[in-house]
Amino acid sequence: MSGHSKDQGGDSFLSKRRFTRRQVLGLAGTFGAGAFFGGGSVLASESAGGQTVEFYGRHQAGIATPQQDRLHFAAFDLTASSAGEVRDLMREWTEAAAWMCAGESVGEENENAFIPPDDTGEAQDLTPGRLTVTFGFGPTLFESDGEDRFGLAARRPSALREIPDLPGDALDPDRSGGDICVQACADDPQVAFHAVRNLARIGRGRAVLRWSQLGFGRTSSTSDAQATPRNLMGFKDGTNNLRAEDEDLMKRYVWVEDPGWMRGGTYLVARRIRMLIEVWDRTVLGEQEQTIGRHRNSGAPLGKKDEFDDIDLEARGPDGLPLTPMDSHVRLARERLEDERILRRGYSFTDGIDPRTAQLDAGLFFICFQRDPQRQFVPLQRRLGQNDRLNEYIQHTSSAVFACPPGAGRGGYVGEGLFA
Amino acid sequence: MSGHSKDQGGDSFLSKRRFTRRQVLGLAGTFGAGAFFGGGSVLASESAGGQTVEFYGRHQAGIATPQQDRLHFAAFDLTASSAGEVRDLMREWTEAAAWMCAGESVGEENENAFIPPDDTGEAQDLTPGRLTVTFGFGPTLFESDGEDRFGLAARRPSALREIPDLPGDALDPDRSGGDICVQACADDPQVAFHAVRNLARIGRGRAVLRWSQLGFGRTSSTSDAQATPRNLMGFKDGTNNLRAEDEDLMKRYVWVEDPGWMRGGTYLVARRIRMLIEVWDRTVLGEQEQTIGRHRNSGAPLGKKDEFDDIDLEARGPDGLPLTPMDSHVRLARERLEDERILRRGYSFTDGIDPRTAQLDAGLFFICFQRDPQRQFVPLQRRLGQNDRLNEYIQHTSSAVFACPPGAGRGGYVGEGLFA
Numbered sequence: 001m002s003g004h005s006k007d008q009g010g011d012s013f014l015s016k017r018r019f020t021r022r023q024v025l026g027l028a029g030t031f032g033a034g035a036f037f038g039g040g041s042v043l044a045s046e047s048a049g050g051q052t053v054e055f056y057g058r059h060q061a062g063i064a065t066p067q068q069d070r071l072h073f074a075a076f077d078l079t080a081s082s083a084g085e086v087r088d089l090m091r092e093w094t095e096a097a098a099w100m101c102a103g104e105s106v107g108e109e110n111e112n113a114f115i116p117p118d119d120t121g122e123a124q125d126l127t128p129g130r131l132t133v134t135f136g137f138g139p140t141l142f143e144s145d146g147e148d149r150f151g152l153a154a155r156r157p158s159a160l161r162e163i164p165d166l167p168g169d170a171l172d173p174d175r176s177g178g179d180i181c182v183q184a185c186a187d188d189p190q191v192a193f194h195a196v197r198n199l200a201r202i203g204r205g206r207a208v209l210r211w212s213q214l215g216f217g218r219t220s221s222t223s224d225a226q227a228t229p230r231n232l233m234g235f236k237d238g239t240n241n242l243r244a245e246d247e248d249l250m251k252r253y254v255w256v257e258d259p260g261w262m263r264g265g266t267y268l269v270a271r272r273i274r275m276l277i278e279v280w281d282r283t284v285l286g287e288q289e290q291t292i293g294r295h296r297n298s299g300a301p302l303g304k305k306d307e308f309d310d311i312d313l314e315a316r317g318p319d320g321l322p323l324t325p326m327d328s329h330v331r332l333a334r335e336r337l338e339d340e341r342i343l344r345r346g347y348s349f350t351d352g353i354d355p356r357t358a359q360l361d362a363g364l365f366f367i368c369f370q371r372d373p374q375r376q377f378v379p380l381q382r383r384l385g386q387n388d389r390l391n392e393y394i395q396h397t398s399s400a401v402f403a404c405p406p407g408a409g410r411g412g413y414v415g416e417g418l419f420a
Numbered sequence: 421m422s423g424h425s426k427d428q429g430g431d432s433f434l435s436k437r438r439f440t441r442r443q444v445l446g447l448a449g450t451f452g453a454g455a456f457f458g459g460g461s462v463l464a465s466e467s468a469g470g471q472t473v474e475f476y477g478r479h480q481a482g483i484a485t486p487q488q489d490r491l492h493f494a495a496f497d498l499t500a501s502s503a504g505e506v507r508d509l510m511r512e513w514t515e516a517a518a519w520m521c522a523g524e525s526v527g528e529e530n531e532n533a534f535i536p537p538d539d540t541g542e543a544q545d546l547t548p549g550r551l552t553v554t555f556g557f558g559p560t561l562f563e564s565d566g567e568d569r570f571g572l573a574a575r576r577p578s579a580l581r582e583i584p585d586l587p588g589d590a591l592d593p594d595r596s597g598g599d600i601c602v603q604a605c606a607d608d609p610q611v612a613f614h615a616v617r618n619l620a621r622i623g624r625g626r627a628v629l630r631w632s633q634l635g636f637g638r639t640s641s642t643s644d645a646q647a648t649p650r651n652l653m654g655f656k657d658g659t660n661n662l663r664a665e666d667e668d669l670m671k672r673y674v675w676v677e678d679p680g681w682m683r684g685g686t687y688l689v690a691r692r693i694r695m696l697i698e699v700w701d702r703t704v705l706g707e708q709e710q711t712i713g714r715h716r717n718s719g720a721p722l723g724k725k726d727e728f729d730d731i732d733l734e735a736r737g738p739d740g741l742p743l744t745p746m747d748s749h750v751r752l753a754r755e756r757l758e759d760e761r762i763l764r765r766g767y768s769f770t771d772g773i774d775p776r777t778a779q780l781d782a783g784l785f786f787i788c789f790q791r792d793p794q795r796q797f798v799p800l801q802r803r804l805g806q807n808d809r810l811n812e813y814i815q816h817t818s819s820a821v822f823a824c825p826p827g828a829g830r831g832g833y834v835g836e837g838l839f840a
Contacts, residue, residue, distance in 0.1 A: 070609075070636075072770075111717070113706030120701055121654020121716060122637075122768070125647065174775065189490075189609070189636035193652075193770055197780060201701050208778040214634070214770065216490075216609035217542075227545065232613075234541020281540055281621050286533030296541060297531070348542070350492075350613055350634065351772070355594065358628040360617060 051187075052128045055101040057407040058264050059255065060414065062132030063343070063369050064244035066223035068185040071215030071347040071365065072192035073270065074199075075178025075400060078141065080206040083150040086141075087419035089206045093135065093182075093199055094413035100191075103128030106198045120201065122194050129188035133195055135414045136181040136268045136402025144179075155418060157259050159267060159372040160403045166378070167385030168396065175211045175272060175398035183268070183367070189216070211398070213272060215347020215365045222345055228299060228307060231364055232275055232348050233393070235292050236299035239307055240334075242343040253341045253376070254369050261417025264406030266369045269342075269377045272349070272398035275363035280393045291389045293330030301330065327389040333380070340380045342368040363394065373401055471607075472548045475521040477827040478684050479675065480834065482552030483763070483789050484664035486643035488605040491635030491767040491785065492612035493690065494619075495598025495820060498561065500626040503570040506561075507839040509626045513555065513602075513619055514833035520611075523548030526618045540621065542614050549608035553615055555834045556601040556688045556822025564599075575838060577679050579687060579792040580823045586798070587805030588816065595631045595692060595818035603688070603787070609636070631818070633692060635767020635785045642765055648719060648727060651784055652695055652768050653813070655712050656719035659727055660754075662763040673761045673796070674789050681837025684826030686789045689762075689797045692769070692818035695783035700813045711809045713750030721750065747809040753800070760800045762788040783814065793821055 053061050080086050096106045100123070107118025142156035143149070162177075184195040193214075200209055219231045220238030224245050231237040242249050256262045280288070289295055289302060299307035303315055303323045313331055315323040324331050350362035370376040385391065405415045473481050500506050516526045520543070527538025562576035563569070582597075604615040613634075620629055639651045640658030644665050651657040662669050676682045700708070709715055709722060719727035723735055723743045733751055735743040744751050770782035790796040805811065828834045 111705070113709070114704055116702055117654065117705050117708070117716065119654075120652075120697070122650045122652050124650060124654065124717075190768060193636065193768075193782070197652075197697065197782075200780065209773045209780065210778075212770075212772050212780070214636075214772075216613065216634075216636075230542045230544060232540075232542050232617075234537065234539075234544065277540070277617065282536055284534055285531070285537050288537075289533070296537065297529075297544075348610060348613075350632075352632050352634075353629045358630075360620065360629065360632070362613070362617075 051130055052103055053101060053130050053132050055098040055133070055407075056410050060132075060134045060265070060404055060407045061101065062134035062183055062185050063254070063266060063345070063404065064222070064250060065130075065132050065185070066226055066244070067218045067220060067345055068130050068132070069187045069216075069218055070185065070189040070192050071218075071367075072184045072189070072196045072212065073215070073365065073367075074182045074184070074196045074212040075138070075210045076180045076182070076200075076203060076207040077210045078149075078179040078207050080150075083152060083419060085206055086150060087413075087415075089203060090135070090415045090419065091413040092202050094408055096198060096202055097133035097135075097195065097414075100195050100198065101128065101131045101133060103131075106202070120194065120198055122197075123191050126188055126191055126194075129186035129191040131184065131186040131191050131195060133199070134183040134185075134268075134404060136183070136404040137415065137418070138178050138180065138400065138402050140177060141179045152418065155259070155261065157256075157262050157403055159256070159374060160401065161374060163269065163373065163378060163399050163401050166381050166396070168391050169385070169399070170395045170397055171399050172397050175213075177400050178210045178402075180207065181268065181270070181400065181402045189214070213270075213349060213365050213398075214351075215349050217348040219346045219348055219364055220344040222343060232277060232350075232362055233280055233288070233292070235288075235294060235296055236307060237346075237364075238344055239294075239299055242341060244343070249341070250343070253371060254343050256371050261415075261420075262403060262405060263417075265404050266371065267373050268402045268404050269366075269368050269370070269373050270398070270400045270402075271366040271381075271396050273364045273366050274361065274395045274397045276359075276393050276395065277362055278357070278359045283393075290325050290328060291393070293324045293328030302328075325389065327387050329384070329388050329390045332384050332388050335383075340376050342370045342376050342380070344368045369404070471550055472523055473521060473550050473552050475518040475553070475827075476830050480552075480554045480685070480824055480827045481521065482554035482603055482605050483674070483686060483765070483824065484642070484670060485550075485552050485605070486646055486664070487638045487640060487765055488550050488552070489607045489636075489638055490605065490609040490612050491638075492604045492609070492616045492632065493635070493785065493787075494602045494604070494616045494632040495558070495630045496600045496602070496620075496623060496627040497630045498569075498599045498627050500570075503572060503839060505626055506570060507835075509623060510555070510835045510839065511833040512622050514828055516618060516622055517553035517555075517615065517834075518828075520615050520618065521548065521551045521553060523551075526622070540614065540618055542617075543611050546608055546611055546614075549606035549611040551604065551606040551611050551615060553619075554603040554605075554688075554824060556603070556824040557835065557838070558598050558600065558820065558822050560597060561599045572838065575679070575681065577676075577682050577823055579676070579794060580821065581794060583689065583793065583798060583819050583821050586801050586816070588811050589805070589819070590815045590817055591819050592817050595633075597820050598630045598822075600627065601688065601690070601820065601822045609634070633690075633769060633785050633818075634771075635769050637768040639766045639768055639784055640764040642763060652697060652782055653700055653708070653712070655708075655714060655716055656727060657766075657784075658764055659714075659719055662761060664763070669761070670763070673791060674763050676791050681835075681840075682823060682825060683837075685824050686791065687793050688822045688824050689786075689788050689790070689793050690818070690820045690822075691786040691801075691816050693784045693786050694781065694815045694817045696779075696813050696815065697782055698777070698779045703813075710745050710748060711813070713744045713748030722748075745809065747807050749804070749808050749810045752804050752808050755803075760796050762790045762796050762800070764788045789824070 105119035184192040186192040301311040525539035604612040606612040721731040774781040
């Protein structure tokens with residue numbers, strides 16, 4: 001990373017770049033494929049159009065962005081010893097993330113045999129894949145074991161508090177928490193992996209990976225343009241999610257006003273929810289549908305035909321019982337206080353075999369964004385954790401919360417308001 | 421799985437199916453989207469064209485098939501107590517795999533509230549994603565701890581023997597071996613996951629998952645139509661791979677003639693190769709290129725311009741030393757005996773963080789197909805394991821070998837020749 005260390009605290013390394021991946025692709029076209037860097041890149045060039053999401057802006061990308069198909073989420077612990085080091089790290093991470101989201105390599109592309117390449121290279125011929133990289137700060141950045149590690153304790157937003165123990169939690173501390181999170185989303189998993197790997201590499205000596213999670217299928221729609229996907233229970237998930245196009249709702253439920261350094265930011269809650277799919281798969285369809293409160297095939301509320309039909313919580317069946325059971329997931333999630341709405345942006349995962357049961361370790365890596373986790377996610381999940389019939393089939397195995405600062409402007413960096 | 425148990429040993433459940441996923445999609449179009457099963461499926465219908473790979477045929481699909489982007493590989497151990505039970509399992513697995521590869525659900529699609537759904541449902545609105553499912557039999561199916569478990573020992577092909585200990589192996593026995601393997605490849609990882617999950621479910625009581633591996637990016641080309649991808653070292657991988665279009669080479673190196681029940685089959689070797697990417701990423705470009713024997717950007721042999729330029733093993737640099745080092749990967753792989761060629765069909769993987777090192781646990785899940793592992797993969801890897809400069813940067817952490825029988829005809833099943 002010699003290219004980076006030269007730049008620390010000085011000029012951005014943007015100005016020093018001689019060739020970008022995009023420019024190289026252009027050159028290949030101009031001078032004939034294969035004339036300079038070989039022919040393999042041309043495929044990427046042809047399909048790169050419309051594949052990038054702008055990194056810079058008022059909000060960080062990866063929140064209101066229509067959800068990509070794949071996730072690589074990583075939580076880091078800081079080993080840096082001063083706020084200045086963390087600030088430099090955020091500056092370098094911001095620049096690197098911006099380049100990668102633009103479909104470029106990290107740092108300088110060069111042929112210097114005597115230094116390690118700035119970029120690890122595995123995304124070189126791939127499209128940008130709508131990559132977004134979203135950063136968040138955990139409570140432990142501000143205070144850890146009662147210690148004000150970086151002199152930032154006074155700047156901790158009151159909304160950023162550890163998620164309390166919730167009913168039914170079975171958390172693995174080694175897969176929970178973290179000082180800084182990186183949420184890399186892309187339509188190509190190798191592009192998302194590449195982002196996390198290169199940020200980890202840049203962070204060397206200042207941040208170490210604490211845990212990470214791959215997600216292979218989105219489980220929410222965050223845009224009117226997206227069909228509702230199915231989770232690993234086989235049910236449509238996210239029908240009534242907030243839609244990012246609705247700016248009034250986003251303002252009301254997602255984007256933060258204060259403290260000032262968080263204006264335009266939001267809070268991310270991540271929960272790894274293991275599904276006991278072996279048990280679920282043995283369950284009869286009627287019980288599955290009563291548990292969720294929707295029909296499996298159509299996604300319609302019980303007794304209705306279409307996914308987007310209104311849920312009638314008063315309706316009763318021929319037996320006089322509520323058509324949507326009192327402990328069904330949809331009813332409990334629907335009966336939330338109006339204040340509790342959240343923007344869900346989760347992914348399905350599998351992490352191989354659970355050696356204790358020889359079953360697939362799989363489920364939903366739940367991510368949501370909100371203005372205040374203590375008023376939105378926490379009361380919602382407390383009620384679900386106590387009453388939801390779904391609890392027979394799921395287990396929350398990890399938990400984390402992060403303050404995602406607003407987006408950076410060009411030349412700035414994510415978290416600038418905190419460190420300035 | 422009541423639908424399956426009814427059918428065991430009797431009629432195929434194919435004839436009993438009332439609606440298939442494809443037919444349902446067709447109905448939705450005929451009667452108006454949402455009229456019957458809801459509107460969500462229509463998206464899949466629109467993009468399903470050209471997305472299926474024929475399951476039935478002389479060879480199993482997933483070998484000569486142009487490589488898909490994603491992998492879910494699973495190894496099962498049998499708990500069945502008779503060859504008849506294993507035969508029934510292969511019959512049911514074959515039928516289910518054929519349906520899934522055609523983009524259909526497993527078993528009957530119905531709205532019966534009183535039984536568990538035959539299909540777990542998470543692929544219901546997805547395209548078939550060029551899914552292939554390839555089955556293989558491990559040596560332990562024929563004999564385990566000296567025991568002829570299923571009366572099949574006499575039918576074990578002589579080419580199916582455990583891979584011996586090889587230089588530098590650091591194998592995890594819990595991620596090695598297995599009685600039967602399932603290689604599910606698709607362009608959509610959720611489709612591949614769905615296949616393994618549903619086969620595991622059908623196998624309940626007869627087969628348990630032993631280990632599994634996700635792969636997120638292909639690391640070989642198996643077709644002239646595919647560009648060479650990059651592995652996680654950032655180098656193009658598979659430039660000189662066999663191409664499945666070349667039937668003479670496939671016949672010479674991949675497809676098996678005898679014993680009779682294996683005619684048209686092949687042998688699969690799987691090796692999980694961990695890359696020490698932290699070490700690799702600190703290595704200067706020149707050393708990386710000398711290690712591989714190719715230029716990183718272009719993929720060209722050292723001293724050449726184009727990826728597909730011939731390698732000149734005699735060429736010397738200005739210093740009089742061989743341009744392609746004696747211990748470079750390309751030279752050692754190239755100097756193999758002519759008999760040792762293999763069809764590589766591997767994937768990149770990452771399995772989160774190695775807790776001992778806080779590094780990403782990532783690398784290459786190597787899969788290759790050949791007529792005889794003892795004459796192809798084993799001597800090749802023995803030589804590489806002894807001399808390859810690449811060994812400083814990799815570790816083989818799992819190993820398995822399987823006999824992949826020929827493909828099944830309609831109405832037949834994979835492995836029929838063995839159990840008949």
